[in-house]
Amino acid sequence: MNKRVAILGSTGSIGSNALEVIEHLGPPYRATALSAHRQTDKLIQQVQRYRPEAVTLTDDSASPDVIDKLRQLDTTIYTGMAGLTEMVRQNNVDIVLAAIVGAAGLPAVLAAVQAGKTLALANKEALVVAGCLLIPEARRRNVTILPVDSEHSAVFQARLCGRASEVRRVILTASGGPFRNATTLQLEHATLQDALRHPTWQMGSKITIDSATMFNKALEIIEACWLFDLPPENVEVVIHPESIVHSLVEFVDGSVMAQLSPPDMRTPIQYALTYPDRLPGITRKLDITKSFTLHFEPPDLERFAALRLAYDVARAGGTMGAVMNAANEAAVAAFISGNISFMEISRLVESTMNDHRLQQAPSLDDLLGADRWARLNVQSLIEQKTVALRAHR
Ligand code: MG
Numbered sequence: 001m002n003k004r005v006a007i008l009g010s011t012g013s014i015g016s017n018a019l020e021v022i023e024h025l026g027p028p029y030r031a032t033a034l035s036a037h038r039q040t041d042k043l044i045q046q047v048q049r050y051r052p053e054a055v056t057l058t059d060d061s062a063s064p065d066v067i068d069k070l071r072q073l074d075t076t077i078y079t080g081m082a083g084l085t086e087m088v089r090q091n092n093v094d095i096v097l098a099a100i101v102g103a104a105g106l107p108a109v110l111a112a113v114q115a116g117k118t119l120a121l122a123n124k125e126a127l128v129v130a131g132c133l134l135i136p137e138a139r140r141r142n143v144t145i146l147p148v149d150s151e152h153s154a155v156f157q158a159r160l161c162g163r164a165s166e167v168r169r170v171i172l173t174a175s176g177g178p179f180r181n182a183t184t185l186q187l188e189h190a191t192l193q194d195a196l197r198h199p200t201w202q203m204g205s206k207i208t209i210d211s212a213t214m215f216n217k218a219l220e221i222i223e224a225c226w227l228f229d230l231p232p233e234n235v236e237v238v239i240h241p242e243s244i245v246h247s248l249v250e251f252v253d254g255s256v257m258a259q260l261s262p263p264d265m266r267t268p269i270q271y272a273l274t275y276p277d278r279l280p281g282i283t284r285k286l287d288i289t290k291s292f293t294l295h296f297e298p299p300d301l302e303r304f305a306a307l308r309l310a311y312d313v314a315r316a317g318g319t320m321g322a323v324m325n326a327a328n329e330a331a332v333a334a335f336i337s338g339n340i341s342f343m344e345i346s347r348l349v350e351s352t353m354n355d356h357r358l359q360q361a362p363s364l365d366d367l368l369g370a371d372r373w374a375r376l377n378v379q380s381l382i383e384q385k386t387v388a389l390r391a392h393r
Contacts, residue, residue: 001028001094002028002094003028003029003030003094003095003273004028004030004032004092004093004094004095005018005022005029005030005031005032005033005093005094005095005096005097005120005273006031006032006033006034006035006054006087006088006093006095006096006097006112006117007019007031007033007034007035007097007099008035008056008084008088008096008097008098008099008100008105008108008109008123009035009036009037009098009099009100009101009105009122009123010031010034010035010036010043010046010099011036011037011039011042011043011046012099012100012101012204013202013203013204013265014097014099014122014148014265014269015034015097015099016046017265017266017269018031018097018099018269018273019031019046019050020266020282021266021269021270021273021282022050022273023050024281024282025270025273025274025279029273031050031052032052032053032054032092032093033052033053033054033055033056033087033088033090033092033093034046034047034050034052034054034055034056035055035056035057035058035084035087035100036055036056036057036058037057037058037059037100038059040057040062040063040066043055043057043070044066044069044070044073047070047073047075048073051073051075052075053075053076053092054075054076054077054078054087054090054092055070055075055076055077055078055087056077056078056079056080056083056084056087057070057077057078057079057080057083058079058080058081058083058084058100058104060079060080062079081104081107081108084107084108085107085108085111088108088111088112088115088117089111089112089115093117094117094118095117095118095119095120095273096108096109096112096117096118096119096120097120097122097148097269097272097273098112098119098120098121098122098123098126099122099123099148100123101123101125101204101206101207102123102125102206102325102329103125103126103129103322103325103326103329103371105123105125105126106123106125106126106129106130109121109123109126109134110126110130110133110134110137110364113134113137113138113141113143113145114137114141116141116142116143117143118143118144118146119138119143119144119145119146120146120148120269120272120273121145121146121147121148121149121272122148122149122269124149124219124220124223125219125325125329127222127223127226127227128219128222128223128313128321128322128324128325129321129322129325129326129367129371130321130322130364130367131222131223131225131226131321132317132318132361132362133363133364133367134226135226135229144275145227146271146272146275147223147227147268147272148265148268148269148272149220149223149268150246150247150263150265150267150268151172151173151220151224151246151247152220152223152224152227152247153246153259153267153268153271153272154173154245154246154247154248154258154259154268155170155172155224155227155228155247155248155249156227157259157271158247158248158249158257158258158259159228159249159257161249161251161255161257162249162251162257164228164229166251166252166253167228167230167234167249167250167251167252168234168250168251168252169230169234169235169236169249169250170224170228170230170234170235170236170247170248170249170250171236171237171238171247171248171249171250171256172217172220172221172224172235172236172237172238172247173237173238173239173240173243173245173246173247173248173296174214174217174237174238174239174240174299175198175199175200175201175211175239175240175241175242175243176199176239176240176241176299177198177199177211177212177213177214177216178194178195178196178197178198178199178211178212179194179195179212179303180199180239180241182303184302184303187303187342187343188341188342188343189341189342190212190341190342190343191342192335192336192338194212194342195208195209195212195213195335195342196208196209196212198211198212199241200241200242200243200263201243201263201265205336206329206332209332209335209336209345210328210332212342213304213306213328213332213342213345213346214299214304214306214307215306215328215332215345215346215349217237217299217306217307217310218306218307218309218310218313218324219310219325221235221237221307221310221311221314222310222313222314222321225314231314232310232311232314232315235314237299237307238296238297238298238299239295239296239297239298239299240294240295240296241295242292242293242294242295243263244260244261244262244263244286244294245258245259245260245294246258246259246260246261246268247259260286261283261285261286262283262284262285262286264283264284266281266282266283267281267283304346305346305347305350306328306346306349309324309346309349309350309353310324312353313353316358317360318358318359318360318361318362319356319358319359319362319366319367319370320353320356320358322362322367322368322370322371322374323352323353323356323370323371323373323374324349324352324353324374325371325374326370326371326372326374326375326378327348327349327352327353327374327375327377327378328345328349329375330348330374330375330378330379331344331345331346331348331349331378332345334348334378334382339382340382340385348378348381348382349378351381352374352377352378352381355377356370356373356374356377
C-alpha cells in the first residue's frame with residue numbers, strides 16, 4: 001500500500017511531529033504535500049528538508065517573496081482554502097493528516113473523504129462541527145478515519161480487543177489542565193499566562209487554553225460519539241493528571257482495556273500512519289523500573305461547564321456542535337487578546353448555545369452559517385458587556 005502523506009497544517013505542533021515520524025519511518029512513508037497558514041518561513045525550511053511535491057499557502061495574503069522562494073524549490077504551489085482542497089484530491093496523496101486547528105480545516109477534510117483518501121484526523125473540530133456529514137460520507141465511500149487525538153487513538157486501539165457491539169462505555173482521560181485544583185475564585189482571576197501553563201502536554205495556544213477550560217475534553221466527548229458511534233451517555237471522562245493512560249474501553253463483561261504510553265503525540269501520529277501495522281517508534285518508552293503512581297478522579301462539572309455543555313451538544317445534534325465550537329473559538333480569541341476574563345469563555349459559549357435556534361439535518365452551508373452566526377453572537381455579547389460596563393462607570 002502506498003503511504004504518501006499530505007500534512008494539512010504542517011508547521012503546527014502535530015504537523016511538525018508528523019514530519020519527524022515520517023522521516024523516522026522512511027520509505028514507503030513520504031510527506032508529499034504540506035500546507036501552512038502564517039508560518040511561511042518554517043514552511044520553506046520544511047520544503048527544503050522534506051522536498052514535498054506540493055504545498056498550499058492557505059493564507060491568501062502570502063507575500064510574492066515567499067511564493068518566489070517556494071518556486072525555486074521545485075514544488076507545485078496552491079493557495080487559499082480552495083487550493084488546499086485541490087491539493088488533497090491529487091493522485092500523489094494516499095493519506096491526509098488533517099492537523100489544521102479549528103473549523104477552518106473542515107472543507108479540506110470533507111474533500112479528502114470525498115476523494116476516498118485515508119483520513120488521519122487530528123482536527124477534532126471537523127467532527128464536532130460536521131460529524132453528521134463526514135461520518136455518513138466516509139461510510140458511503142469506505143474511507144477509514146484513523147484518530148490522531150491521543151484519547152481517541154487509545155480508544156481505537158483498546159476497542160480492537162472486542163466487537164463494537166460489545167463495548168459498554170468509553171472512558172476518556174483528561175489531564176485536568178493547569179487549573180485542575182484551582183478554586184472558582186482563582187479561575188475568575190486566571191490570566192492568559194496561567195492558562196498557557198499546561199502540566200503534561202506541549203501544544204499550540206488554542207488547544208492549551210481549551211485544556212484549561214476543558215473545552216478540549218468537551219470537543220473530544222463529541223468527537224468520540226461520532227468516531228465510535230456511541231450515545232453521549234456511554235462516553236465518560238475521568239481526570240488522570242499523569243496523562244499516561246490515554247483512555248479506556250469497558251466491555252459488556254466488565255473488562256476494561258486501556259492504552260498507556262508517556263505523553264508524546266508522535267505515538268498516536270505514528271499509529272494512525274502505520275495502522276494496521278505497528279513499527280518501532282522514536283518516543284520514550286514507559287519506564288517501570290522506577291515506581292510510579294497513576295491517579296484517577298471524577299471531573300468537577302461545576303467548575304468546568306464545558307463538559308456539561310458537551311453532553312447538551314451531543315444530545316441536541318444538528319447545528320449545535322458548529323455553534324459550540326465557533327462560540328468557543330471566538331471566545332478564546334477574545335481571551336487571548338485580553339478582552340474577556342477566563343471564566344467568561346464558557347459563559348459566552350453557553351449564552352450563545354441558549355440563543356441558537358437549532359437546525360436538525362443541516363447541509364454544509366447551514367453548518368457554516370451556524371458557525372458564522374455564533375461568532376457574531378459572541379462578538380455582540382462582548383460589545384453589549386463593554387457598553388454596559390461603560391454606562392456603569
Ligand atoms: Mg486529546
